Amino acid sequence: MITGKNYIGNKLSAKGSVTHKTINPKLNIENPTVFIEATSEEIDEAAQLATEAYKLYRKVSGKQKAAFLNAIADEILALDQELIDAYVTESGLPEGRAMGERGRTIMQLKSFADLVSNEEWKGNTFDAAIPDREPLPKDDLRKTVTPLGPVVVFGASNFPFAFSTAGGDTASALAAGCPVIVKAHEMHAATSELVASAIIKAAEKTGMPNGVFSHLSGRGPIVGSALVNHPKIKAVGFTGSIGAGRAIFNMGASRPEPIPVYAEMGSINPVVISPLAIANRGEAIASTYAGSITLGTGQFCTNPGLLLTVEDENTEAFIQDLAKKTVAIDAQCMLHPNIKAGFDKNEKTVTSQEGVRTVAKISGDLKENYANSIIACVSGDDFLANPKIQQEVFGPFSIVVKTKNEAQLVEVIEALEGQLTGTIIAENEEVSSLTDIVDALANRVGRIIFNGVPTGVEVCPSMHHGGPYPASSDAKFTSVGTHAIYRWVRPISYQSFPEELLPDSLKN
Known part of the structure; x- marks a missing residue:
């Protein structure tokens, strides 16, 4: 009682x-x-x-x-x-x-x-x-x-x-x-x-x-x-x-x-997606990550709030597909009016920064406390120039960073605050070339995932749910x-x- x-x-x-x-x-x-x-x-x-x-x-x-x-x-x-x-x-x-x-x-x-x-x-x-x-x-x-x-x-x-x-x-x-x-x-x-x-x-x-x-x-x-x-x-x-x-x-x-x-x-849980993975299975990755971004209305500490890739001819199509799939998922209720207010405020802060483009956002009238999922994107140069873009948006939000090359992608990882997780989406034939990315992530996160999603935390002795400050x-x-x-x-x-x-x- x-x-x-x-x-x-x-x-x-x-x-x-x-x-x-x-x-x-x-x-x-x-x-x-x-x-x-x-x-x-x-x-x-x-x-x-x-x-x-x-x-x-x-x-x-x-x-x-x-x-x-x-x-x-x-x-x-x-x-x-x-x-x-x-x-x-x-x-x-x-x-x-x-x-x-x-x-x-x-x-x-x-x-x-x-x-x-x-x-x-x-x-x-x-x-x-x-x-x-x-x-x-x-x-x-x-x-x-x-x-x-x-x-x-x-x-x-x-x-x-x-x-x-x-x-x-x-x-x-x-x-x-x-x-x-x-x-x-x-x-x-x-x-x-x-x-x-x-x-x-x-x-x-x-x-x-x-x-x-x-x-x-x-x-x-x-x-x-x-x-x-x-x-x-x-x-x-x-x-x-x-x-x-x-x-x-x-x-x-x-x-x-x-x-x-x-x-x-806090954690925005960076996800590195290789151009080859996008070329080979971009649609499947977009579907998986649309589900992960919106899971539980994005109210997980392991929500994938930051996607990183090296820009090529397939990048924009992938971003558009991810955005389309994300906003196609029905809007969901957030935990409390205060959390919804925080989501709206932080989303506006990030998307109003110079160089940030909102790719897609659930539009129309939503019920009170329901979240309008958002996918945004920004260049590696603009991301590195503005720490405010790193801000956690607690809810169904993710921003894609398009870097010029792998060196800049590593630079972006090294510029991040401490995170709970880091993820690498890549093909098996790329494994030998991922050392610099793995090393950079290992210095910033408490758990590294390969070809998976950060949402979902197994309760077992080998799990580490923590990371460098402020994770x-x-x-x-x-x-x-x-x-x-x-x-x-x-x-x-x-x-x-x-x-x-x-x-x-x-x-x-």
Whole structure:
């Protein structure tokens, strides 16, 4: 049941007077539930409770944590149609997308449960004592990892399940042994509260300490800022815009005790398409990328927002075909009026720059909050001369850069900000000539794709979802896949320790 209240551990709380409602973007009306925003007192209570829970939860065995994570998955499934309906009503996304994203969220939880069901993920090391070593004896040394402490997770706007309340950040932090306080995304407050209720039920059923999970509502930066600055919080997970992510990162760094902020932010995900690939299969590439550009109304952090090619006699025909196929796809609803306003503003900023030409744009009257997909193009010279053209347009938008030659194409890649992904579309006989392009992309992105699309992020150990700034705040870590757990732990060594005082995983 949706109450509009906050969860402070397993207790519902509504001490505040500031409220808000979510919006049904398809109907462009407010949803009925009133959500009560967390007060400073409730924020402090949640942080204090998480700190007490951490003392116990950090010592919970891997098998017990696995049972907890699996129970969360079961409780989410038990919410059934009520949860799906809340998702669709608050996001404007179709029921099929809701079902698919719920399945991914369940899989993430179960993946982390499998990971922590034994101790191998910790990478423990043992160096035996050598008391008679000359000229100095060697002590017994053993190293493992220990959880950082209470973690704040910000719900994401574009993935109400998979990157939100029980998404990858929460699942990996709980797997690591860190209590979690979720700051619900204001657009998805009902969806978030329902998922929070499932986590609370799972914690109670599996005997986890009260305070291992809390859930707070709040619009704007007030609640989030208070959480990031709270002295009991030890790390933050965020998925969203560059502006908000950088503000949170700066807060974490400027605290008296700085804390890590793992922010996954903006990306335009360059795609290099060779002239030979266009000549051989341009129509198929155009069809594939029209689908990728408009998938989910372009509201993916891996949306292919930048296509790069070397101009030749086939380039303009390919661009026209891509544009035609893109705008032929029916306009879709965006997540929220604010996101639609941001899309319109950023699209106008990019397309108004000198040398940028709008090739095609869905025209005519659209419903409120529906996006008019756009394909634009620009020369390599104009792109390099104007950094504003690099701006992310979050939605169904992509710009094609026509470079003079491969040297300029590499120069364009090298001029880019950090990105989550880079893609190469080329023929097999070209592989030996792609080294410079691969090297340039490897220096700017966290994942390189060959003859595929960047949309679609597999949840597995080999996935890296991160990249040089501003794609993420720390390119060494991923927010997707089981290696995401390493954001929430730190190494610790034990030297010459009595057996009974060692963590279980380091005992003989």
